[in-house]
Amino acid sequence: MCVSSNPQARFSYLRVKYLFFSWLAVFVGSWVVYVQYSSYTELCRGHKCKDTICDKYRKGxxxxxxxxxxxxxxxLYLGKCLSAKPNNQVYTSIWGDLEGVIKCQMEDVLHYDLGAEMEPRKEVMLFDKPTRGTSVEKFKEMVLSHLKAKVGEQANLQDLATLVLSVADSNKDGHISLPEAKSAWALLQLNEFLLMVVLQDKEHTPQLLGFCGDLYVTERVQYTTLYGVSVPWLMELLIPSGVRRSMDQWFTPSWPRKAKISIGLLEFVEDVFHGTYGNFLMCDVSAATFGYNDRHDLKVVDMRKVVPEAAFKEAMRDRRCDADEDCVYGADCRTSCDLTKRRCTPEPIRPNLAKACQALKDYLLRGAPSEIREELEKQLYSCLALKGSAEQMEMEHSLILNNLKTLLWKKISHTNDS
Known part of the structure; x- marks a missing residue:
């Protein structure tokens, strides 16, 4: 004879099982909320940054x-938090009728000193220079010396110093006060600010709207990544990298618009190569570094890793190494290791153009018109093959860059997207 199972015992088992999974769901959910909240409070400390800046301002x-x-x-107030690192606070902002982006360095930030080790160095005291009693002439000498370390000896170094001093004169009264000089000096330690001054008349550089101390406000870029889609961090862990790359390429504008954005990136490569104040190296050419506006004009949203070539070479020349992997700055600036001297060589292995083409290859080939696809692929692979510094191969560099721009422009010049 079969004995039937006890319904009450079965019910108790299901209840325990249900309670266990409910507890597990609550635990996991609470942990996710805690991690997200902790990450947010760590990353988004803009109001603390504002309080510090305003305290310094009110004290003169x-x-x-x-x-x-x-x-x-x-x-002028802070909006949505866009920070990716705790020591570099980034927020959307509204300033009267202007939409912008506020960037603020926490007082305990690690600044990049590109004139020395190109490694983070902790400021001993923020806004400690210039000191009281420093004349305008002495401050100009300080600026000149700093710029010389960054961009190298140049005939037009005086012009660059004059440009910096004109920005420092924030109220345009023809006189630089000590508080203005302290703000300008703190900002000059930030590579992105220096680049914004150097490239202020270039189309692809966001406009500098204003500053206070080492907090500064820039033009807001509508689309803040070249391509890709944001997914929850938990999903990010589960998606294979190959699938993630494919997903990124799905979420892009139409091909003619991608071509216009790509022409903008090629033009930016021209802006930083043999520019008015020397050459600059693009040391992070990831999709998150570039964005575009509603007219599909490319804008550089993060210039912290666009570094003066002179400072890069000087820093690499002093860097000790045991392998080529030790001679890397950012994601994309590399030299080789001289094993006989255990020192990095100063010359970059790849020019900016090759790195830009690496970022554009899949982006441009996906959906490319059949009549130009073969030629486009050929030009892109010729570009990817470029090695050495752009100065060493200036003619080949210029030829490939112009051929790519011409090919893309011919295809879109008759469309509304141009």
Whole structure:
């Protein structure tokens, strides 16, 4: 005779099972919320940054074109947090009728000193220079010396110093006060700010709107990545890298618009090669470094890793190494290791153009018109094969860059997207 199972015992088992999985779901959910909240509070400390800046401003230590709006009138305020690292606070902003992006360095940040080791160095005291009693002439000498270390000896170094001093004069009264000078000096330690001054008249550089101390406000770029789609971090862990790359390429504009954006990137390569104030190396050519506006004009959204070639070479020449992997700055600037001297060689292995083509290859070939696809692929692979510095192969570099721009422009010049 079969004995039937006890319904009450079965019910108790199901209840325990249900309670266990409910507890597990609550635990996992709470852990996810905690991690997300902890990450947010660590990454998004903009109000602390603002409080520090405004405290310095009210004490008369610093001054700048954005100080009064940020600290007194409350017409400049922080919006959505975009920070990727705790020491570099990034927020959307509204300043009157202007939409912008606020970038603020925490007081305990690690600044990149590109004139020395190109490694993070901790500021002993923020806004400690220039000191009281420093004349404008002495401050100009400080600026000249700093710029010489960054961009190298140049005939037009005086012009660059004059440009920096004109930005430092935030109220345009023809006089640089000590608080203005302290703000300008702190900002000059930031590579992105220097680049924004150097490239302020270039189409693909976001406009500098104002500053206060080492907080500065830039033009807001509507689309902040060249391509790709954001997914929850948990999904990010589960998606294979190959599938992730394919997904990124699905979420892109139409091909003619991609071609226009790509022409913009090629033009930016021209801007930083043999520019008015020397050559600059693009040391991070990832999709997140570049964006575009609603007219599909490329804009560089993060210039912290666009470094002066002179400073890069000097820093690499002093760097000890045991292998080529030790001679890397950012994601994309590499030299080789001289094993006989245990020192990095100063010359970069790949020019900016080859790195830009690496970023554009899949982006441009996906959906390319059949009549130009073969030629486009040929030009891109010729570009990827470029080695050595652009100066060593200036003619080949210029030929490939112009051929690519011409090929793309011919295809879109008659369309509305151009």
């Amino acid at each position: 230590v610093i001054d700048g074109s954005a100080c009064s709006s940020l600290c007194d009138k409350s017409t």
